[in-house]
Amino acid sequence: MKKMIFLPLAVIAMMVVACGPSAEEIAAQEKVVADSIAAYDAQVAAEAEAAAAAEAAAADTTAAAATEAAPAK
Numbered sequence: 001m002k003k004m005i006f007l008p009l010a011v012i013a014m015m016v017v018a019c020g021p022s023a024e025e026i027a028a029q030e031k032v033v034a035d036s037i038a039a040y041d042a043q044v045a046a047e048a049e050a051a052a053a054a055e056a057a058a059a060d061t062t063a064a065a066a067t068e069a070a071p072a073k
Contacts, residue, residue, distance in 0.1 A: 021029075
């Protein structure tokens with residue numbers, strides 16, 4: 001009877017081991033995450049650069065308007 005229980009236990013053990021992701025799948029998932037983080041960082045940097053450019057343009061416009069509004073002496 002004891003010998004008959006080893007086969008099902010061995011099958012169950014092999015099923016548990018086989019269910020996990022392989023090293024290649026883990027590496028691929030890590031690469032996807034790294035690529036996603038890099039894309040997000042690039043997007044944030046581009047948005048910050050655009051905001052800085054818009055702020056600089058607004059400051060130039062304000063300075064030009066103030067110069068035009070000043071009375072000529």
